[in-house]
Amino acid sequence: MSPTSAALTTAADTHGFLSPTGVEIAFLLVGLVTFGAALVTVTTRQLVHAALWLVATLGGLAVEYLLLTAEFIAWVQVLIYVGSVVVLLLFGLMLTKAPIGRSPDADSGNRWAALTVALAAAATLIWVVVDAFRTTWIDLEGPAAGSTKATGESLFQNWVLPFEGLSVLLLAALVGAIVLSRQAKETAADGPGTGCRSGNRTEAGAPSATGVPAPAATEPGAPSEKESR
Amino acid sequence: MHLAYPAVLSALLFCTGLYGVLARRNAILVLMSVELMLNAVNLNLVAFDVWLSKAAEETLHSGQALTLFTITIAAAEIGIGLAIVLAVYRNRGTSDIDKLRDTAESHDTEGPDHDALTAGQAEKAEATA
Numbered sequence: 001m002s003p004t005s006a007a008l009t010t011a012a013d014t015h016g017f018l019s020p021t022g023v024e025i026a027f028l029l030v031g032l033v034t035f036g037a038a039l040v041t042v043t044t045r046q047l048v049h050a051a052l053w054l055v056a057t058l059g060g061l062a063v064e065y066l067l068l069t070a071e072f073i074a075w076v077q078v079l080i081y082v083g084s085v086v087v088l089l090l091f092g093l094m095l096t097k098a099p100i101g102r103s104p105d106a107d108s109g110n111r112w113a114a115l116t117v118a119l120a121a122a123a124t125l126i127w128v129v130v131d132a133f134r135t136t137w138i139d140l141e142g143p144a145a146g147s148t149k150a151t152g153e154s155l156f157q158n159w160v161l162p163f164e165g166l167s168v169l170l171l172a173a174l175v176g177a178i179v180l181s182r183q184a185k186e187t188a189a190d191g192p193g194t195g196c197r198s199g200n201r202t203e204a205g206a207p208s209a210t211g212v213p214a215p216a217a218t219e220p221g222a223p224s225e226k227e228s229r
Numbered sequence: 230m231h232l233a234y235p236a237v238l239s240a241l242l243f244c245t246g247l248y249g250v251l252a253r254r255n256a257i258l259v260l261m262s263v264e265l266m267l268n269a270v271n272l273n274l275v276a277f278d279v280w281l282s283k284a285a286e287e288t289l290h291s292g293q294a295l296t297l298f299t300i301t302i303a304a305a306e307i308g309i310g311l312a313i314v315l316a317v318y319r320n321r322g323t324s325d326i327d328k329l330r331d332t333a334e335s336h337d338t339e340g341p342d343h344d345a346l347t348a349g350q351a352e353k354a355e356a357t358a
Contacts, residue, residue: 024230031238038242038265042249047258054261057242061268068235070275073296077271080300085264085307092257092311096324107252108327114251122244129236136232138276139283146279146293154290155297162294166301173305180312 023140027067034060045106047098051089058082068138070146235276243269256314256324260307267303271296 020028037056044050058081065074144150155163242265249262278292318324 021230024234027230027234027238031234035238035241035245038245041265042245042253042258042262047255050258050261054264057265058268061242061272064235064238064272065275068230068275068279070279070293070296073271073275073293073300076297076300080304081264081268085304088307088311089257089261089264092260092314095315096257096318098255098257098324103255105254105325106258108254111252114248117251118244118248121247122241125240125244126237129240130233133232133236136280138230138232138235138280140230140279142283145282145290146275151290151293151297154288155294158289159291159294162298166298170301170305173308177308177312180309180316 023067027064030060030063030067034064043107045102045104046100047093047103047106048090048100051086051093054089055082055086058086065146068146069140069144070151071144072148072151073146232276232280235272239269239273239276241269242266242272254325254327256317256326257311259326260310260314263310264303264307267299271299274299 034057037053037060041050041053041057044053058077062074062077062082065071065077246262246265246267246269249265250259253259253262274292274296278288278290278296281292282288282290314324317329321329323329
C-alpha cells in the first residue's frame with residue numbers, strides 16, 4: 001500500500017506525462033464515456049434516444065466537474081441540465097410528434113461537408129490547445145477551488161449585479177416563451193374568421209392537418225413547463 | 230492534472246456539437262447540439278478557473294461565475310428555442326429546418342426538390358398575402 005502511494009506522490013510531484021495520476025485516469029475514462037455519448041447523440045437516427053444519450057453526456061460532464069473540484073457547478077449541472085433541459089427537449093420532441101422509431105431523414109444532405117468542417121475544427125483546436133498548454137498543470141491539492149462556500153462568496157461579493165441582471169433575463173425569457181405560445185393560439189382562433197390573410201394562413205396549415213389538431217393539447221404544456229423551472 | 234485533458238475533451242465536445250448543428254435536420258436535434266457546444270465551453274471555463282485560482286493569490290472565480298451564468302442563459306435559450314420550434318410546428322406542421330425556406334432565393338424553390346415545391350406553394354401564398 002505505502003509503496004504504491006509513494007510512487008503516486010512522486011509521479012504527481014515530477015508531473016510525469018507518461019505516468020498519469022489516479023485523477024487523470026478517472027478523468028480520461030469518464031471523458032471517453034462522455035465523448036462517446038456525445039457522438040451517439042449527434043449521429044443516432046432515433047430522436048428520443050438522442051435526448052437520452054444527451055443525459056449520459058451531461059451526467060459525464062458533471063462527473064468531470066467533480067473531478068476538477070468544482071462541486072457546486074457539478075450539482076447545478078445535474079439539476080438544471082439533466083433535470084430540466086433534457087425534460088424540456090423530450091417535451092419538445094413529443095409535442096412536435098417526433099417519430100418514435102428510426103427516422104431515415106434525421107441527417108441532412110450536407111452531412112459530409114459538416115463532417116469535414118467538424119474534423120478540421122477539431123484538428124486545429126486540439127493542435128493549438130495541446131501546443132499551448134503542454135507544460136501547464138492544474139494543482140488539485142489543498143482546499144477545493146469550486147466548493148460551495150468559495151463559489152457563493154465570490155458570486156455574492158463580486159458578481160451580485162450580473163446575478164440580479166440574470167434574474168431579469170430569466171423573467172424576460174419566461175414572459176417571452178408564454179407570449180410566443182399564446183400568439184399562435186390567438187391566430188389559430190381568429191384563423192377561420194375573416195380576411196384573406198387569415199384564410200391563407202389556414203391554407204398554409206392545411207397540408208399538415210394531421211399534426212394541427214394537437215395545439216389545444218400542446219398549448220398548456222409549454223408555458224406551465226417554463227414556470228416549473 | 231494536466232490542463233490538456235479538460236481542454237482536449239472540451240474541444241472534442243465542441244466539434245461534436247458543431248457537427249450536430251450542421252448535419253442535423255430536426256430543429257430540436259439542432260438545439261441538443263447547441264447544448265453540447267455550450268457544455269464544452271463550460272468545461273473549459275471551469276478547468277481554467279481551477280487552474281488560475283491556484284496560480285493566482287487573489288481570484289474573483291470569474292470562470293465559475295461565468296459558468297453559472299452560461300448554464301442559466303442556456304436554460305433560458307432552450308425555453309425560448311422550444312417555444313419558437315413549437316410555434317413553427319403549429320404553423321407549418323413540420324420542425325424540419327430544411328423545409329423552412331421562406332427567405333431563400335426564388336430559384337431555390339424551383340429546384341429539383343419537389344417536396345420543397347409542394348410545401349413551398351402554400352408558403353409563397355402566405356408570403357404574397
